[in-house]
Amino acid sequence: MRIGEVAHRSGVSPRALRYYEEQGLLTSSRTSAGQRTYPESAVERVQLIQQFFAAGLPSRSIVQLLPCVDSGASTPEVFAMLEAERARITAAMDALAAARDALDHMIDIAHHPTPEHCPALREPAGADEGFARAG
CATH class of the missing domain: 1.10.1660.10 (Multidrug-efflux Transporter Regulator; Chain: A; Domain 2)
Structure with missing residues (x-):
């Protein structure tokens, strides 16, 4: 055909x-x-x-x-190769899960910014400590 x-x-x-x-x-x-x-x-x-x-x-x-x-x-070598491929896939899955968890953390920070994680929420650079703040 x-x-x-x-x-x-x-x-x-x-x-x-x-x-x-x-x-x-x-x-x-x-x-x-x-x-x-x-x-x-x-x-x-x-x-x-x-x-x-x-x-x-x-x-x-x-x-x-x-x-x-x-x-x-089959042969023992083929079974060993299949086990090695499974280990490779498992390692890739673990790496993807770690990347997903890191991304989830970044998303959480974006939804709930704090001065620790967001420079825009910190004291302005060069702010003079001697000036009284309005309040």
Whole structure:
């Protein structure tokens, strides 16, 4: 089947399919006119690749996983790679949560400014302590 049909049936763009090929995630053959053709199984393969991407895996990790999918057997190295990817995602989530908390703090300060946090609420620069204040 041609690239447009695979793209339509799998829900990705032809550009994504070409990227998958560049990354070694998908293969096609060429007609005598140079057009890509894919086997029927390509649709399911693309959907699987999409699931891996949705799980946060980069293409370099997916390349390592696909032989296990094809053979139905895994290795300790693959499990270690998956655990490392999970740790990477967890660390990214922790960093995002810290950034969100810092932003929440800034929003709270903006809603409730104090002299400690807002220079505009402090004594004017160069104010002379010797002058009596009106009051």
